[in-house]
Amino acid sequence: MEVIPLLKQLSEIDGPSGFEGPVRELLRQTWQPFVDEMREGKIGSLIALKKGTSRKDSDRAQGPRPKLMLAAHMDEIGLMVTGVEKGFLRITRVGGTDRRVLLGLEVVVHGRRDLPGIVATRPPHVLPEDERKRTAPWDKLFVDVGLPPEQVEQLVSVGDLISVRREMVELKNHRVAGKAMDDRACVVAMTLALEQLSSALHAWDIFAVATVQEETGLKGAITAAYGIAPDLAIALDVTLGRQPGTQDVDTFPMGDGPTIGIGPNFHPSLVKRLRTVADAHEIPYQIEPTPGASGTDAWAIQLTREGVPTALISVPLRYMHQPVETLDVQDIERAGRLLAAFIAGLEADSLEQLAWDTKAESE
């Protein structure tokens, strides 16, 4: 599968938190050839099952096959209508939307029909000096859909969601920029892994989940993980890429491979196994020290039911939560390969090997 066309398609489709339908329907078609079953979680996550070979379905006596959950979120940050005034829409944010990058942005308002619009504020020509020097506050930001006020009142209501409208562009050196790379890039990585596994046998059941509402509190991961009750889980997300104005300890270079997180959110033996697989397959990776909350689906999945050994693979990305999220597509391919190789290497008794083990840890 070609990475860039798939990423372009997924990046450009609308899916702010709570309005992930268009992404889900696209993924249903994309995943169809690679998985055995698909279902929609109760709040909208897409849960696909690719069955393992360790035991036959009919062989009930031996118990169920072990389950690995993969999670990448399909929602993106966005905006919501909070009022209509003189035909202009008042707005608030959905998730961690950054108002510094909103001015002059084209959007789509999901009203009774989709309406193209522009994020607007008063022009600088007429603003007092002090207002021009501050980021426009939320109460001075509007969306303009270019229609007469009467028509706007009919088509738009408070609570309607708004997506950023942005075509992905290809930069030099296999880098791309666009909206919603957080976390559609990892949806692509997960898709690549599923494709690679379609020609390989694997012992474990693989539950690939495109989660909803990550940006508003990991809601899709919390609920999907409960439903699946996985034995192991790997979340995939983006991490801060190195860029001007940031410290090296906070960020990771693009193009040097995905990161593997280390810290309380992650099971040390699982991390070790991922590193071993990456080394064996000569897949470049970086270590991402994560002293506390990872801010990803992994944080929620780890605490599902009685607890789940969890790991996190991340793709470095510049300008996070801006409509120019930039990354190196090689890092997506590497994340996909690492995932597929890890899954192919899982054996029926791998879970026992991953149990807390002082010897393994001290190695």
Added chain:
Amino acid sequence: MNLKALSEAVGVSGDEGNVRALVLDTVQEHVDEVKVDALGNVLVLKRGTGRPSSTGPGSRRLRVMLDAHMDEVGLMVVGHDSDGFLRVRTVGGIDSRLLPGAILQVGSERIPGVIGVKPIHLLRGDEGQKVSKIDDLVVDIGARSKDEARKLAPLGTYAAFATQFRELGPTVSGKAFDDRAGCAVLVELLRGEPFDFDLHAVFAVQEEVGLRGARVAAYAVDPDCAFALEGTVADDIPKDKDVSPTTELGKGPAITVMDRSFIADRRLVRLLTDTAKELGIPYQFKQPNVGGTDSGAIHRAREGVPSVTVAVPCRYIHSPVSLLSLDDFENTVRLMREALSRISWHTLRRN
């Protein structure tokens, strides 16, 4: 109406070639003479049909100059970082609040470039309230080294916003409506039947960096009167205080009586308002003292030129995407055509 093609053409001040080619291509068949001057202005003559003696004193026809500027605001590459980022400065007035998150087309190859800022996740204190200065912003084209960046976008390379033209219903959106809207009005006027007078159309360069193209063009044309056609500020967005909207969308062409660059000639203002009233064409006055246009240069050419500015109201000019009403556009064309058909030496007589 060819606003789409004009809007999507790239022409930052000093680099108007792309727009110039489009203009030349579009107007050639409708006019008598075309030339490009030393600065890059397109000077067009569409001869009048009136008998010289009937329309002017002595032996010549009235000369009317219609001006619209081709250039748009943008950026220029002024340096390269060791990590391959481009250092830039603005060409013309760009509100720096608009730059973060923008996509640009860099150079004649239109290489995509983006401007990002420090992620929201790493902001401390009130950092998020501050607007980044142009010195602190860089353009990312994906280059990995200084050498690569320098090769792809050498010093002096221009960059423009990358925005598609869209129809939103009664309105349209796109980049550079200031002043491709004026260019489109001017093209419409040139397409029509000739007037009595000699029409000198000027598609001017370098308005955004100081009304420079119009200045030499007005000298060359030496007109008896002039109209600058513009896309101007509409500020009809909701606001706390009850202040003038400058101009409003949907209320018709905006006539400037005075701005920061000139005082309009009252006889030309009267011609426009009388014509509008007679024909029931909506019009509005632009709030005095906001902005400046090519009239600021034209009215002081040689011994002086009676001038006025007529504009299509546009929201969000000088930003990646502006918006105008198609009704306003059509009414601007109509008002100009009708007013011009009524113009004569008589119009310019002092009462």
